[in-house]
Amino acid sequence: MTENAADTATGEMTTGETSAAKVTESGDKSGAIADFGIDTTSQSTGEALKDYLSRVRGGELGSLPALLGLLVLLIVFSSLSDTFLTLGNISNLLAQGAGRTIIAMGLVFVLLLGEIDLSAGTASGVAASVMALHLVEGGNLLGGMGNVVFIIFCVLLAIAIALAALLRIWPGVALSGVALLICVLGVPANPWVEMLLALCVGTAIGCITGYLVAKVGIPSFVVTLALFLAWGGVILQFIGDGGTLGLNNEVLFKVANGNLSTVSSWGLFVLAAGGYAAVVLGRHFGRLRRGLVAQPTALVAIKVGAVVLFSAVATYLLTVNRSASTLVQISGVPYVVPIVLALLTAGTLVLDRTRYGRHIYAVGGNAEAARRAGINVAKIRMSVFVIASSVAALGAIVYSSKVGSVDPNAGGGNTLLFAVGAAVIGGTSLFGGKGRVSNAVIGGAVLATIENGLGLLKQPAAVVAIVTGLVLLLAATVDALSRRRAAVAKR
Amino acid sequence: MSEPILELRGINKSFGPVHVLHDVDFAVHPGEVTALVGDNGAGKSTLVKSIAGIHPIDSGQVLFNGEEVHIHGPREAADLGIEVVYQDLALCDNLDIVQNMFLGRERGKLGLLDEADMEQAARKTLASLSVRTVKSVRTQVSSLSGGQRQTVAIAKSVLWDSKVVLLDEPTAALGVAQTRQVLDLVRRLAEQGLGVVLISHNMNDVFEVSDRIACLYLGRMAAELPTKDVTHGQVVELITAGRSGDLGIARPENATV
Known part of the structure; x- marks a missing residue:
């Protein structure tokens, strides 16, 4: 067994050395640092393409399958339905998928650590219902919730502030603090205040989830499953059984419809x-x-x-x-386009270009290595849940605006699973360490296209659900196979 | 001979009732490779982890650059310039070579990364160690061979201007050619003036690269000698019996854990 391993290692080495020899040759020609000749030369277009192809063959597919799938879907639907490719439908499709896509963008951060946030959907619902309650009650949350519920709500916000402060996640402290202030001061209703409140409530929820996972050490699956149920109840409490809170406000309506x-x-x-x-x-x-x-x-x-x-x-x-x-x-x-673009830009910037983003990838790839490198793993782990819930709250603003009201089912049902599906279909790995915010956007577009296209073809909900499920299964299979391929190709 | 960069005097360490290190003296000299040998359970790893600040020592002195220091954690050891390259390497598979080498100490302003600067520094470091086997410093670590990973882990310590590098069995899982490369690299580290500690079970490796050999026997320092003064057989006897001729512990049969 050991001998075998040694043998393969030596075998690999020989190929390694041949390529090293090649490198040195080309390095000598360019006259730069001899050992990294290839690094210093500008690639030709052919080389760059070959490089890309070999990476794809090696299992680094990224968003490629999703993009191809999207292309196929567009062709199929536009040939089957006359209305699909009309301008009205395309802009409608954008607004339809936006809320879920935004939730998925936040989830990417959690998935990058190999964790999951099943509660992001209902957490976004809580944010939406607090927002609607604040608007409907004219800023008097105390009156809207009742004394006991209001006090518990404020205590929870205070706990969220304390937990964020414990791990020194200052944005979490600040935003949760803003939520508490808006509630306690009874700031009068104003669409912008409502949206800020929704965001801040999302942040506070994320602080609680994150602390339970990162510091208490409960598996994220269990924590967020429990919170998924709990937040569902909270929404029901806020809105009342069978009730609906209408968002009768020009600004709030325009977010997804303007x-x-x-x-x-x-x-x-x-x-x-x-x-x-x-x-x-x-x-x-x-x-x-x-x-x-x-x-x-x-x-x-x-x-x-x-x-x-x-x-x-x-x-x-x-x-x-x-x-x-x-x-x-x-x-x-549509307004949702700049909203999604802004979040996409911010998320990509954070993940690709900042120290914090690099540490997220590191913890997702090898938490022990990250710890030895001096990264505060617990803080990173908590912070991604804060991001996921905050971004989910933004998604809640968009989907509530699209419908024009908030009902007890807000963010419940399939919302979260669709969002996870969007991220995975786009190429984010559930095993952690691999994924980008753009994956969520592409995956979200695929799901929205399926739903919209099948709807136009007058297919019943049953078919839509089955097709969506199969697409997700396909995406997960691609992920698993490309992973296996990567393992075989490289080691 | 130069002054030791790192010196341990009378180190004791127990885990509960198990007395793992007995009055261990150990010195690391700049520009030299000191091999730390000993049988399984002799206390090699414990000694390394004590130096790295992972296990606090019970008693004894640690001198760094002639001054007494108290190391309370891995971070403090790293700040002094002591780097440990562990057996399991601890690299992030999903990051590339540059990202791994700078992990936790990224360069850049206001949290924004300066990729180009890091890439150049990483290349310079690898080039200074004459590492010739990696095609590009932007290669993902997952696609590197065992020897290349070891190289990256070791190069990391050079990049950070470490004074002392402790290598825990760097050649244990490697093939012949890869072992060769890593040993060359160990030699070059010493040539650059670092104090290198090499833990190894492989006598060929030890005799090939080390300047001094320190032999632990049941938690005691049996002998610490220049490599050229001992033979293969003597070292093996020191490892297995704690004594070889005039060398080693006076009464090894009394030594207990």
């Missing part, structure tokens, strides 16, 4: 596409300047050009009038 004006739509295009191009090109030329390995400039330019072109076309189409009747005009990019 559109940017034509001018601001193009403004968004300039900001988003321009920002993307600036960041990608800036990094590319920065690397070239410092003599680091970089993708070929032509390839980067094509990539940036494609994104800019795509967003320009999308912006143009969304600014065309898409109203079915001639009486009203509906045009402009």
Whole structure:
């Protein structure tokens, strides 16, 4: 057994040495640091493509299967249904999927640690119901909840502040504190205050969940399963059996149903596409300047050009009038697009470019190695739950706005499982350490497309549920197989 | 001979009723490889973990650069410049070489990472150690061979300007060629002026790279000698019996754990 291992190790070594020899050769030619010749040369387009293909074959699929799946779905639905590819339906699809997609974006952080947050759905429901209650009661939460419930609610918020302070998660302390202040001071109803309150309640819930997982050490599955049930009850308590709280407010209604004006739509295009191009090109030329390995400039330019072109076309189409009747005009990019883009940018920035994001990946990959490197593993573990619940609360604002009311089922049922499904379909691994925020967006788009497309084809809910389930199963299979492939290919 | 960079005097350590280290004296000199040998259960790992601050010592003195220090945790040991490369390596598979080398000590401003700077520093370090087997410093650690992983773990300690590097059985799971590479690397570490401690069961490795050999026998320092003054057979006797001719403990038969 040991001998075998030694043998394979030696075998590997020989190949290692051959490639090393090659490296040295090319290094000598370029005249830079000899040992990393390949690192210092700019790749040709062919090499870059070959590199990418070999990585895909090695099991690093990323979002590729989801993107291909999305493409297939778009082709199938647009050929089967006349209405699918209409502008009205596309913008409707965006708004439909947004709430869930946002919850999934927050969940990616938890999944990166190999943990799960089953309570994110009902937690978002709690945030939504507090928001609706605050609006309906004109800021008087005490009156809306009743004395006992209100006191318990405030005590829980205070506990959340204390727990966040214990692990020195200051944003958690600050936002939970804001929630407590809004409740105790009885700040009058105002749509912006309501949205802030929802976010802060989400943060406070995340502090409690995170502490139970990270410090008390209960498996996240159990903690969040228990809280999933508990928060469901809390929503029922807040809203009342069979009740519904309407969100009769212009601003809150517009979050998921409003559109940017034509001018601001193009403004968004300039900001988003321009920002993307600036960041990608800036990094590319920065690397070239410092003599680091970089993708070929032509390839980067094509990539940036494609994104800019795509967003320009999308912006143009969304600014065309898409109203079915001639009486009203509906045009402009839906508000949910900049909301999702902003969260996507922020999440990607945090995960890819900050020390905190790097530590999340490290803890997800090997918690023991992270601990020895001096990373506060408990703090990281708690913080991801805070992020997941806070972002889920933002998702709650969007989905409540879409419906225009909050009922006792808010965030219950399939909401959470759809969100987890979105992240996994997009390529985030349930085993931890692998995933990006963009995965959630792509996966969310796949799920929204399935639901929307099958709905247009007049399929019953049964079919929609079955197809969605099978797609998720397929995505999980792809993840497991690519993992096995990676293990075989590399060791 | 140079002054020791790290010196232990009369270290004692017990785990409950088990007295693992008895009055152990041990010195690490800069620019030298000191091999720490001993049979299983002789206390090698305990000694290393005591130095690294994982196990607090019961009594005895630790001198670093001639001054007495008290190490209370891995972080404090790292701050002094003592790095331990553990047998299980503890690298994050999902991160690349640069990310692993800088883990926990990333460079950058305001929490934002300076990737280019880290990449250049990592490359420089690997190049200074003449590491030739990795194609790119952006390779994920999961796709590296055992020897390459060991190399990354060791290079990490060089990157951080460590003064003392403790290597716990770095060649235990490696093939012939990989062992060769790691041993070369150990030698180069010493040439760069670091004090290197090599724990190994493999006598060939020990005689090949070490300048001094320290032999533990049942928690006692049986002998600490220049490698050129002892033979293969003598060291084996010291490990197994605690005594070889004039060398070793006076009455090893009385030694108990």
